[in-house]
Amino acid sequence: MIKVGVIGATGYAGQQLVWLLNNHPEVEIEFLASHSYGGEAFSSIYRNFNKFLNKISIEINEVEKSIKKIDILFTALPHGKSFEFVQKALESGVKVIDLGADFRINDTEIFSEWYKIDHRYPDLSKEAVYGLSELNRDKIKDSKLIANPGCYPTASILALAPLLKNNLLMEDSILIDAKSGVSGAGRGAKVQTLYAECNESIKAYGVASHRHTPEIEQELSILNGSEITLTFTPHLVPMNRGILSVCYGKLKEKLSENEIFQVYKAIYGDENFIRLTKELPETRWVKNSNFCDISFRIDKRTGRIIVVSAIDNLMKGAAGQAIQNMNIMFGLKETKGLDLISMVP
Missing domain, CATH: 3.40.50.720 (NAD(P)-binding Rossmann-like Domain)
Structure with a gap:
C-alpha cells in the first residue's frame, strides 16, 4: 500500500x-x-x-x-x-x-x-517535472517532485499540443478563450463568487494578466521548439465544475480535417483519458471524470483552426491528474482509481 x-x-x-x-x-x-x-x-x-x-x-x-x-x-x-x-x-x-x-x-x-x-x-x-501525464510520462516515472498543472493550462495545452509539436501553427497567431466553473476560484469566501454575484452572468477576468499565461506559453514553447507568445482570456460561468477551452490559431499550410485528425490520433490515439470526438466537447460529458474531450474545426475562409477541449477542473485539471501522476510514479496501471465516467444529468 x-x-x-x-x-x-x-x-x-x-x-x-x-x-x-x-x-x-x-x-x-x-x-x-x-x-x-x-x-x-x-x-x-x-x-x-x-x-x-x-x-x-x-x-x-x-x-x-x-x-x-x-x-x-x-x-x-x-x-x-x-x-x-x-x-x-x-x-x-x-x-x-x-x-x-x-x-x-x-x-x-x-x-x-x-x-x-x-x-x-x-x-x-x-x-520538478511538469506533470501533464500524456506529454511527460517518461519523465514523471522517475521524478521525485511533480508540478501538477493548472486547470486552464491542462485543457489548453492538451488542445494545442499536437499542432505545436508538429509546427503547424503560426507562432504569433494563438488565442485561447476559456471558461471555468466557480469551484476553480476555491472554497474561500469571496464577494465575486457569491451566488448572487455570479449567477445569471458571465464575465472575463484576468484579461492580459492571468497567471496561467506563462505556464501555457512555457509548455507550448517546449513542444514547438520556439518561443510562443499568446493571448489567454479566462471567463467565469455560473456552474460548479468544468472548463471549456476554445483555442484559435492560423495554420501554416492548407490541411484537411482528416489530415489534422491523423496528427491528433498519432499522439492521443492510445491515451486512456483523451477522447477525440467528432462532436464539439461539452463540460457535462466530462464532469466528475478524468477525461479530456477534444475536437476541432477548420475555418477554410480564414485559414484558422479552432480546437475545443473540455475537462472537469477539479479532476483532470487538478486531483484526477494528480492521481494519474501518482500511478505513473509508482508503476501502477494509469487508470487505477480513475475508472469514472460522468454522471448525467
Whole structure:
C-alpha cells in the first residue's frame, strides 16, 4: 500500500483528491492536514464522507513529524505556501506532487513577476517535472517532485499540443478563450463568487494578466521548439465544475480535417483519458471524470483552426491528474482509481 499525506485537504481540489485517494485500492491515507480545520474530523467538514472517512485533520504544525511515515505527499495550497513542506518531504526521501503553482514555472524570475512573490527554492523548480501525464510520462516515472498543472493550462495545452509539436501553427497567431466553473476560484469566501454575484452572468477576468499565461506559453514553447507568445482570456460561468477551452490559431499550410485528425490520433490515439470526438466537447460529458474531450474545426475562409477541449477542473485539471501522476510514479496501471465516467444529468 502507498502511504500518503495531504496538506490543504479541505479546499475543493484537496477534497476531490481525498475522495479519489479514499477509493484508490492501492492507497492508505496516513494523514490529512488543514490550515483552517485542524483537529476536526474530515467527515464533519465534508459530510458526504460520513461513515467512509472520519479521520481527524492534523494541524499544519504537526505535518513535519508525520512526513516520515508516508511515501508521497500531496500539497494543495495557495501559491507560495508549499515551499517549506516540499523541501522537508524531499529531504526525508518522500515523493511530492504539488497541486499548486509553486514549481510549474521553470524560470523563477518569471514566476516572481507573475505571482508577485520571491521563489525560495529555484533549484527545486529546475528539478520538478511538469506533470501533464500524456506529454511527460517518461519523465514523471522517475521524478521525485511533480508540478501538477493548472486547470486552464491542462485543457489548453492538451488542445494545442499536437499542432505545436508538429509546427503547424503560426507562432504569433494563438488565442485561447476559456471558461471555468466557480469551484476553480476555491472554497474561500469571496464577494465575486457569491451566488448572487455570479449567477445569471458571465464575465472575463484576468484579461492580459492571468497567471496561467506563462505556464501555457512555457509548455507550448517546449513542444514547438520556439518561443510562443499568446493571448489567454479566462471567463467565469455560473456552474460548479468544468472548463471549456476554445483555442484559435492560423495554420501554416492548407490541411484537411482528416489530415489534422491523423496528427491528433498519432499522439492521443492510445491515451486512456483523451477522447477525440467528432462532436464539439461539452463540460457535462466530462464532469466528475478524468477525461479530456477534444475536437476541432477548420475555418477554410480564414485559414484558422479552432480546437475545443473540455475537462472537469477539479479532476483532470487538478486531483484526477494528480492521481494519474501518482500511478505513473509508482508503476501502477494509469487508470487505477480513475475508472469514472460522468454522471448525467
